Amino acid sequence: MRQIEKLFDWLDKGTCNFLAVDVIKNELKNAGFKELKQADKWEIERNGKYFMTKNDSAIFAFVVGREPIEKAGFRIISAHSDSPCFKIKPNAEIYGDGGVVSLNVEKYGGGILYTWFDRPLSISGRVLIKGEDALHPVTKLVDLRKPVATIPHLAIHFNRGVNEGNPLSVQKDMKPVIGYFSKEDIMAIHQHGGFVRKMVADDLNINPEEIIEYELCLYPFEKATQVGADSEYFQSARIDDLSMAFAGLEAMLCECDMPSDPTRVLAVFDNEETGSGTKQGAASPVLRDIMERLILLTSGDKEGIYRAIANSFMISADDAHAWHPNYNEKYDPTNHPVIGGGPVVKINANCKYMTDGVGAAVFRSLCAEAGVNCQYFVNHSDVAGGSTLGNISSAQFDMPGVDMGNAIWAMHSARETAGVSDHLDAVKVFCKFFEGK
Numbered sequence: 001m002r003q004i005e006k007l008f009d010w011l012d013k014g015t016c017n018f019l020a021v022d023v024i025k026n027e028l029k030n031a032g033f034k035e036l037k038q039a040d041k042w043e044i045e046r047n048g049k050y051f052m053t054k055n056d057s058a059i060f061a062f063v064v065g066r067e068p069i070e071k072a073g074f075r076i077i078s079a080h081s082d083s084p085c086f087k088i089k090p091n092a093e094i095y096g097d098g099g100v101v102s103l104n105v106e107k108y109g110g111g112i113l114y115t116w117f118d119r120p121l122s123i124s125g126r127v128l129i130k131g132e133d134a135l136h137p138v139t140k141l142v143d144l145r146k147p148v149a150t151i152p153h154l155a156i157h158f159n160r161g162v163n164e165g166n167p168l169s170v171q172k173d174m175k176p177v178i179g180y181f182s183k184e185d186i187m188a189i190h191q192h193g194g195f196v197r198k199m200v201a202d203d204l205n206i207n208p209e210e211i212i213e214y215e216l217c218l219y220p221f222e223k224a225t226q227v228g229a230d231s232e233y234f235q236s237a238r239i240d241d242l243s244m245a246f247a248g249l250e251a252m253l254c255e256c257d258m259p260s261d262p263t264r265v266l267a268v269f270d271n272e273e274t275g276s277g278t279k280q281g282a283a284s285p286v287l288r289d290i291m292e293r294l295i296l297l298t299s300g301d302k303e304g305i306y307r308a309i310a311n312s313f314m315i316s317a318d319d320a321h322a323w324h325p326n327y328n329e330k331y332d333p334t335n336h337p338v339i340g341g342g343p344v345v346k347i348n349a350n351c352k353y354m355t356d357g358v359g360a361a362v363f364r365s366l367c368a369e370a371g372v373n374c375q376y377f378v379n380h381s382d383v384a385g386g387s388t389l390g391n392i393s394s395a396q397f398d399m400p401g402v403d404m405g406n407a408i409w410a411m412h413s414a415r416e417t418a419g420v421s422d423h424l425d426a427v428k429v430f431c432k433f434f435e436g437k
Helices: 002-013 017-030 183-191 195-204 239-255 286-298 304-310 357-370 389-393 420-434
Strands: 034-036 049-054 058-063 074-080 085-095 100-108 121-129 138-143 177-180 211-220 225-227 233-236 263-269 313-317 344-347 375-378 401-405 416-419
Touching: 002 017, 002 233, 002 239, 002 420, 017 049, 017 058, 017 121, 017 138, 017 239, 017 263, 058 239, 058 286, 074 239, 074 286, 074 389, 074 420, 085 195, 100 211, 121 195, 138 195, 195 211, 233 420, 239 263, 239 313, 239 416, 239 420, 263 286, 286 304, 313 357, 313 389, 313 420, 344 357, 357 401, 357 420, 389 401, 416 420
Parallel strands: 034 049, 074 263, 074 313, 313 401, 344 375
Antiparallel strands: 049 058, 058 263, 085 100, 085 211, 100 177, 121 138, 121 211, 225 233, 233 416, 344 401
C-alpha cells in the first residue's frame, strides 16, 4: 500500500495548481531529472531525463528514447493540475458588524458550491515580488497549512426550505469569514495591504508591501484518508484530476531509468476546468513546441514532427463518473463504471473525448497486458456530457489516443471519493504504457 500512502502525501501537499506542480517538480528532481527553461538553449541527450514548467502551474517531463523520435514517436500521459475552488480577489477584505472580516472570492471552475460550507479552509497559491526589473517579478509559493477561514451556512431557522432546494450566489452566500478584529487592528492592517497580504507575508517572512500581486485560492483543510468497511475507498479534495496526474508521475518514476525506444512524456496542463484556453492549457501549443524542439535537437529533421505524431499515442487521463447507487436513472444502462472495477475508457458519439475505436483497442490491450480490468463510461443518451484534455489537444496535433480515467463519486465536490484498487490499477497500466518496447 506504499503507493496509496505516497498518493495521500502528494494530495495533501498539492493544495492548488502551483503546489501540485511543485510536488511533481521535486519528485522529478529527486529522480535525477534536469530542469530546462523555455527561454534557455537546450542540450539534449539520448536517454536523458528532463522537465520544463510553464507559469509555475503546468509541467512537462520527458525521457528521451533510444530510437529517433520521428521513428519511435512519443508516448504521452496527460492530466491537469487544477481543480474547482475559490480564488481570492484583489482588495479581498469585506468588513462587517462587530469587526468581522470576510473575503471577496470568485468561483474557479464548476464546483459543487454547497459542499464548501462549514469546512476548515486554508489558503495557498503564489505571490509575486519585485525582481531585477518590472518584466521579471519573482515568484514565491505559499501554503498557510492551517485553517484560517470558513464559509458558514445560514441556519435552517432562517431558510426552512433549505433541504428542498437552495440556489446559491457566490457573491452573497460563499464569502469565507476569517475572524473578528478590533477597529485598531483593522485600521493598522488595512494600511499595510489588508489581512490576506499580512497572513501570506507572515508565512513567507517578508513585508506585506513587498507583494506586488498574488494568485491565491481557498482549499479544504482536511487530509486524504481511506474509508469504507474494508478501507476500499479514499476521500480527498482535488482527486479530479491530481489522482491521475500523480498516477502518471508514479509510472514515470518507476520506468524512467528503464531503456525505451519511444520518448516518454508526462504532460500536466493547467486550466482544464476553465476550458484549457491559456498559455499553460491543453489548447496552447506548449506541448507541441516541446515535441518539435526535441526532434530538432536530436535529429535536426524539420519534418520529423509529422512522422513522430503518426507514430505516437496519448493517454488523456481525467477521472470518470462512477455509478451512484442512489441515482441509477442518471447513468447509461449498460456503460456505467463502478468504483473498484478498474480504469475507465470514456466514449462520446459527438467527439467530446478523443477516444475512437483504435484508441479504445490500444488501451484495452494495455489493460490486458497489465492484468487489470477495464470499464466504459458513456453518457446517458438524454444527458449532455463534458469534455477534457484529449480532444482539446487534438487541435494542436492529430495524434491517436484515448480519454480515460478512474471512476469517482462527487466529481467537483470539495471532497471526492475514489477506489484504492483503481488507483493501483491505473499505475500498472501507465507503467506498461511507459515500458516502451
